Amino acid sequence: MTLATQPHDRARTTHPCPATRSERLRRATRWWPAPVLLALFAVPYSALPLPGLLDGPIGGPGNLQLLALCLLSGGLATGYDLLLGRTGLLSFGHALYFAAGTYVTDILMLEAGLSFTASALLGLLAGVALSALLGAVSLRVGGIGFSMVTLAFAQAASLLVQRDPGGVTGGEEGRAAPAGRLPASLVGIEHTADLYWIALAYLVVTLAVVGWAVRSPTGRVWAGIKENERRVEVLGLRPYGFKLVAFVLAGTLAALGGIVYLLLTGGATPRTTTSDFTLSLLVMVVLGGSGTRWGPMIGGILYTWADQRLGDLAGSGAVAALPPVIRVPLSQPLFLLGALFVAVIYLLPGGVARLPARLRSRSPATR
Amino acid sequence: MSPAPAPLLAVRDLRVVIGGRHILHGVDLEVAARGTTALLGRNGAGKTTTVRGVLGLVPRTGSVLLAGEETVRLATHALVRRGIGYAPEDRGVFAALTVAENLRLAERSEAGEPAYDLVHELFPELRRRARQAAGTLSGGQQQMLAIARTLLNGNRLIIADEPTKGLAPKVVTEVARALERAAEAVPVLLVEQNLAVVRRLARHCVVLADGRTAHQGPALDLLADAEAARRLLGVGRRDPARTGPPVPTAARPADPTTEADT
């Protein structure tokens, strides 16, 4: 937590106290992400079982696939928080840019016969162009109006995809990626480890880009906009341009995530275009802790893991034996997630990432 | 020097923090049980925030005694029901509602029969324009409506925040006359920049500087002392800078609490 950029923590470290043992410990532990990254990198080589958390060995193909999805969600949530937690923009249309990456790449391979690399580049470009265009329009309205316009655009795109114009999007079914056009090392169950590493790389890239961006001069203006947009205007800066930069950067990261998703799941599905998908990103960010460095990532990983595991749990024998009053709600992962979300908002303001700080401030030993 | 044995409103150490910024650092003020008490100070001294803090419209700490009862924990609406009429700085009339609806909204059932006679006597124009949307009234008419709302219920205290701001001289006179009339029956806390109005209405005054009480005492004494008035209110010299050190307490401390504050 030492690297977290919350003002709370910064205030803590700048306390004019002597370099105590805890301070030195803190400095020593600031490199904790490195061993974590190393461990994550090594996961495919591991046969370690995590009973309760995962079925079977951690390096098995099924688990690797789940973990890869978790990492992808972690990255997506981190990118989304660039808007919500860093700039204070509540966008309900983030799914659109994610789906643009998935669908454009997939369709170009299928319909235009382009190679994967060319299609992916164009897919990414489509995400940039789309977020620049729609962002420029949406940001003309402020506050909750912005949220609604982003929602409306995403909804229009979602409907379009589901109507299957000209048979290119595949409608409700979605479209499988052409295995022949994908690099051989990314196809097939025996190459799940490669996909896992790609997802890990995506997460690292997103964290790095977001971390770099929020510490840049532009990032400081974002923080100002989030705090008080009027005050930024008083300083002679136009918030519109800065917000647009954040919107396009977040949209681009989402489109990149969409391409990773295409590889991971081997196809494009209309589920990723819906507002529910954006709402799940919102849940991830709030669950983990909006506006913190690691919070959205933690939220994304937790959410995706819980989504999957709760689905398994709902179908398990242990649940089937419960009385109906408990069993029926438990059989719906979305119910549990919705209820969990509300509970987090109440019981855990600031999300999981704020938990250590909250616990510290509660224990009398620290003061 | 306390104007009356028991002030109607006694504020002690009022502090307001908004968005991490300290706006008030401990305001003390008393509103006498009779007549008008003026709340003075340069722009940005914290006059409006003080009023809003007293009413609980902004989060605040300290003590606000209304007729001896601690009200700092009360919600705004509960405090107002204890008998406060409030005419805010921006007048606070509801533009989409008619004049009659604005008045009807201000009626409080526990305050007894609404005093429409008094309102219509002071502001006959409001009766003529009863069905007109308040948003289409002139600034002066809106101010009359705002003051009329405070007179409707038999209030124990009226708070008027810059009621003459931006009004034509003729309207200023009309508004001042209405406040004068109101002050005969009910004590008034008046935030005002127009010193002619203060001179006419106020018996007592409290001066704020940089979010603190800088002076309390009889209004005429302060206005008679040109040097003190210039130093505390910035009149006589156009001085836009308001970020100087806190103005020290006046030579004659009004009461012990002011002294303790500095």
Next chain:
Amino acid sequence: MATVVLLTFTGLGLGALYFLIASGLSLIFGLMDVLNFAHGALLSVGAYGTWWAASGRLPGAGPGGAGFVLAAVFGTAVGTVAAVLLEVAVIRPLYTRPREQILATVGVGLAVPALLSAIWGADPRPLAGPKALSGTFGLLGAEVPLNRPVLIAAAVLVLAALKAFLGRTRHGLVVRAGVEDRAMVTALGIDVRKAFTLVFAIGGAAAALGGALGGLYFGSVDPGQGTSLLIFAFVVVVTGGMGSLTGAALASVAVGLVQQFANYYTTAGLGDVAVVVLLAALLLIRPRGLTGRLA
């Protein structure tokens, strides 16, 4: 001509449904600045309440005639109670945290449809309704289903009732004033939080009635109905100007008609897109919506 008549009635019927959701959304947003993502869930609660009662589980209620009216009343009552619960238990404790209020409604909006499909299954449940309403009537050569004019009439009645409430009662006065300046209402000695619960109850009732009648319109109820209608209700609220009832009514009619006609005369589905594009265009010209109320 027959097609135009049918499309007009269908569009207006759909617009009536949108209005039943959007009126509450608009009032709630106007007064409390809360974008209620759980409003679609309230519609679904009303729909399932009606279906549950109409399928013979409530004594006296049933699929036909007076029985169906009782079922619809029951569904509306359940929706109203759910809305009040939502305000008191979820929204009120977050009074000082406006963004969390919206997020909490998002959570409820996810959980309630999931709960409904956990209890009664994800598949649509047919809701026949009374025989008198299942037929059609002939008008200018078109065979118009009877449930369309019923929906339209219900929406007009709700609009009239809401107008009367806002214009003629003290509570309505408080709501209208609160939409303009909440703080000033409290500074007049009025507990504006009571008005919050009230608008939630009214909005919930209207949405739940929309659920009952939507069941007739679609011929069935399903857990996702409310959520899919909600997005168009959002479009209606923004188009009409947030907090404006008349704006919501006008925008409902416009959105319903544009959607139906565009869907019929162009490719199916394009109407839904056209509505959104129109919204974007409108917002670029008038960021405050049709009626110019504050967004």
